[in-house]
Amino acid sequence: MQIFIFSKKNLFFSFFIICIISIILFSSLSFAANFYNTNISPSNFTEDISNITKQKEKIAYLTFDDGPSLVTPKILDILGNENVKASFFVIGKYVEAHPEIVKRAYEEGHYIANHTYSHNNSILYKSSESFVNEVKRTDLLIGEAIGVEGYCSLIFRFPNGFMSPKYKRQKKEAVNLLSQMNYAYIDWNCLNNDSVKKYSPSQLLDNLKQSSKNKDTLVILMHDTKDVSNSSLALEDSIEYLKSQGYSFRNFYSLVDDLK
Numbered sequence: 001m002q003i004f005i006f007s008k009k010n011l012f013f014s015f016f017i018i019c020i021i022s023i024i025l026f027s028s029l030s031f032a033a034n035f036y037n038t039n040i041s042p043s044n045f046t047e048d049i050s051n052i053t054k055q056k057e058k059i060a061y062l063t064f065d066d067g068p069s070l071v072t073p074k075i076l077d078i079l080g081n082e083n084v085k086a087s088f089f090v091i092g093k094y095v096e097a098h099p100e101i102v103k104r105a106y107e108e109g110h111y112i113a114n115h116t117y118s119h120n121n122s123i124l125y126k127s128s129e130s131f132v133n134e135v136k137r138t139d140l141l142i143g144e145a146i147g148v149e150g151y152c153s154l155i156f157r158f159p160n161g162f163m164s165p166k167y168k169r170q171k172k173e174a175v176n177l178l179s180q181m182n183y184a185y186i187d188w189n190c191l192n193n194d195s196v197k198k199y200s201p202s203q204l205l206d207n208l209k210q211s212s213k214n215k216d217t218l219v220i221l222m223h224d225t226k227d228v229s230n231s232s233l234a235l236e237d238s239i240e241y242l243k244s245q246g247y248s249f250r251n252f253y254s255l256v257d258d259l260k
């Protein structure tokens with residue numbers, strides 16, 4: 001059995017094989033470690049995101065749009081007290097204004113997702129370049145705020161939502177651009193209508209009760225902006241209500257973590 005004889009030649013060959021295996025292992029480990037700061041996202045992720053509300057489990061994904069603002073820290077305090085992790089769809093120009101708030105949200109375990117740089121549809125849909133720039137610039141600013149170079153948020157939400165009839169044709173084109181950049185987009189299936197800006201905290205809670213009725217997995221739209229700050233006043237009661245209805249809370253890390 002010549003093969004088991006440790007000649008110099010065999011030793012060199014074994015060393016060579018070990019080196020190759022180490023290089024392969026090391027590369028795959030660094031791929032995993034760098035997942036958040038690359039543009040790589042396995043294709044089933046987009047599918048998981050679009051099917052999220054079809055799950056039959058009682059899970060609530062709280063999402064806050066249009067921040068960060070001075071209301072965001074109040075929301076973070078409540079989420080912390082309630083031990084709930086949420087997802088924030090941030091606007092790039094406000095990330096620029098309040099990077100420390102985004103950093104705090106990220107460090108407290110909340111998911112930071114992309115909601116364009118300007119939230120201005122006429123700039124966003126001016127051209128393909130403009131759309132791509134709005135997305136990438138926002139992730140760049142998030143990365144700078146949280147100290148993660150090359151941060152890729154992977155999840156995008158259209159201003160006014162994909163489902164709204166505004167800019168329908170442009171949004172369909174934008175979906176292709178998002179998929180080329182390996183982003184998934186998501187709307188919501190439950191809301192308290194805080195953006196209408198006329199409801200008291202107790203009315204917001206009633207709206208949420210109505211909107212969540214007979215639904216299993218909820219993706220809930222709220223806003224963490226100054227002019228819609230009543231959502232922060234209704235938040236504690238809203239979380240307590242959802243808990244009493246048997247919902248557990250998750251953020252989008254639960255989907256991203258499945259990929260690792």
Ligand SMILES: [Zn+2]
Binds near residue numbers: 065066115158159
């Ligand atoms: Zn928005």
